[in-house]
Amino acid sequence: MSIERLRARQRGVTLVELIMFMVIVSIALAGILQVMRMTTANSADPLRRKQALMIAEALLEEVRQAGFTYCDPRSENAASAPDAAACAIPENWGNESASGVQPLRPYDNVNDYAGAPGVPAKAFDNGAGELTDALGRKIDASGYTATVAIVPDQLGSIGAGAAAADSNALRIRVVVGYGDGEAVTLDGYRARYLPTVGSE
Incomplete structure (x- = not known):
């Protein structure tokens, strides 16, 4: 038991x-x-990064779609000049305007987006310092900033040339910042396909 x-x-x-x-x-x-x-x-952070990447892609594409000419489009020989020295009005860094009024985006030339080679510029902001799209509309994404830097660079067999605006290859870097010091950086290149043709 x-x-x-x-x-x-x-x-x-x-x-x-x-x-x-x-x-x-x-x-x-x-x-x-x-x-x-x-x-x-932390689930919001990947969403903000994805939005920053989409903004950076759109802005880089805008710059790459701009013309890449030796001459300012107002120059009478813009379509036929073989180099910047032959232009009546040579293309230069920064956006130019005959009237002194800032032209609206998209600008007529790639190097119009940067004031000097390699110096980041806030070319995508409106007069109030707000990030805008190519048509000047404010991007509804608070907390995002964007800069672009353009510099002559070697691209395969295409030489970089000097730091002048008549280089045959340019490297474009778009940086979109968000959050606490976080940023997305995209690089792209633009080369002259036909140097004597005004716009591709």
């Missing part, structure tokens, strides 16, 4: 085992909840 009592007693869980089980499960649950909290808190 005592053997049957011993077997009946061993079927249950002791109080110490139950307490240990509860401690282990509560530690595991606390770890899982901590991971879920961190995931939820």
